[in-house]
Each structure stands twice: as C-alpha cells, then as structure tokens.
Amino acid sequence: xxxxxLFNKPFDVLSQFTDKGTTGTPRRTLSDFIAVxxxxxxxxxxxxxxxxxxLTDNGKLQARISNPxxxxxxxxxxxxxxxxxxxxxxxxxxxxxxxDGPTRPALVKTINAPEVWERTPPVRYRKSVPDxxxxxxxxxxxxxxxxxxxxxxGLPCLRLVRWSVxxxxxxxxxxxxxxxx
Numbered sequence: 419x420x421x422x423x424l425f426n427k428p429f430d431v432l433s434q435f436t437d438k439g440t441t442g443t444p445r446r447t448l449s450d451f452i453a454v455x456x457x458x459x460x461x462x463x464x465x466x467x468x469x470x471x472x473l474t475d476n477g478k479l480q481a482r483i484s485n486p487x488x489x490x491x492x493x494x495x496x497x498x499x500x501x502x503x504x505x506x507x508x509x510x511x512x513x514x515x516x517x518d519g520p521t522r523p524a525l526v527k528t529i530n531a532p533e534v535w536e537r538t539p540p541v542r543y544r545k546s547v548p549d550x551x552x553x554x555x556x557x558x559x560x561x562x563x564x565x566x567x568x569x570x571x572g573l574p575c576l577r578l579v580r581w582s583v584x585x586x587x588x589x590x591x592x593x594x595x596x597x598x599x
Contacts, residue, residue, distance in 0.1 A: 420476040422599035423457055426591045427471045429537050433462040448473075452596055460484050461492075461559055461583070468537065469494070469580035470588045472599075483583060489522075489557040490584050494564050495532050496552050497541060497577035502528055506571040510554065514570045518560060521567060525555040534579055535593040541576045549576055 427433065431446045439445060448459070448471075457473040460483035474480050482488050513523045529551050541549075552573075554564055565575040581588055586599055 420479060421454075421457060421474060422476075422479070422586075423452065423454060423473040423596050424586050424588070424591060424599050425452060425471045425473060425596040426588055426593050427463050427468055428593045429468050429539075430465055432465055433459050433471060451594055463580055464562060464565075464578075467578040467580065468593065469578075470583055470586065470591075471580075472583050472586060473596075484559065486558045486560075490559075491555050491557055491582075492559060492580060492584075493553060493555040493582040493587075495529070495534070495579045495581050496554055496564060496568060496575050497531075497549055498552060498568050498573040498575055499544075499547055499549055500573050501548055501550050502552060502573055506573060507552070509571045510567055514567055516560075516563075516566050516570060521560075521563065522557055524567065525553075527553055529553045532579075537577060553581075 431450070433448065435447055435449045437445045437447050452473070456475045458480060460472045460474055460480040463469065463471055472483055483490050507526050510524045510526045513521045531551050556563060564578055568575045591597060
C-alpha cells in the first residue's frame, strides 16, 4: 500500500532528510520532524519557502507529482511587496518569460491576508512600502518559479506558502506538523 505524508514545512528547513551543505553549521532538515523510513519528498520547497510538502514511498507517484509534464496544480499564497495592479495580474495569468523560457499561464487573484502561522523570523516590514497577498496556482515547478514570476512583474515576494498540491492541502495542519493523507 502506498504511503503519502503531508508535511507543513516551516521556514528555514531543507526539503531533504540530510544536510549535505558546506556551511559548517548544521541546518534543519526533514529528519528533524519526520521519523518515517522509506518516504521521500515529491518535489521540493526552497529553504525560505513554507507549506505543503508531499512525501511518499511510491516512486511513480513521486514522479507524477513533481514532473511538470503531468501538470499537477500547485497553489501558493504569496505575500508580495506592493499592491498588484490588474496589468501585473494579467501578465501572470498569461504567463511570463523568465531567463529559462516562458512559463505556463497561472491562475492568480488578490486575497485578504490569510490566517496562517507566524513566521520566525518575521517578514521584514517597511512603513513606506505596502504589501499584499495573492493566490497563485501553477502547473510547473521550476526552481523558485513563483518568486521569479512575481519579481518579473514588479511584485517581489516577501513570504511564500505552498497551500496545496493537486488534491492535498495544508488545511488544519500546523507548521512543523505532518499527517498521513
């Protein structure tokens, strides 16, 4: 039977079970939170991103989730610097051209600040620059894609939370907690 684990990855945690970095200072990894043998992440989340990480013991399912050819939707809540204009949102909806080529169109809308856990450390706050939240759904998963897309349209990303992958979501899952799907 296939095992699927949903993990709410905190900020500053690597999306792997061991730290092969050369910083000399150990960094937090999945093994600090999950002691289940034989499961591996289906895709990655950057160290500075938070939210849903799906782990499984099924290699085919892992590939289906992480391979862009399967177009598995991934929804993110992004706190961005500035107030999005219709033109900026339309650019994201149409797809933007990044250094590694054009992105697929995204589903995107502005949202009220979501009720999510506090981040440690908190996002920097600047009195002179407003921030806002958008919900963005992509079907790819390139390296730092959402951050690069929002920056491309003039909305630098301050905080990024992956809320869902396919049919699975973070609903009711605290930061640092996991459950079987």
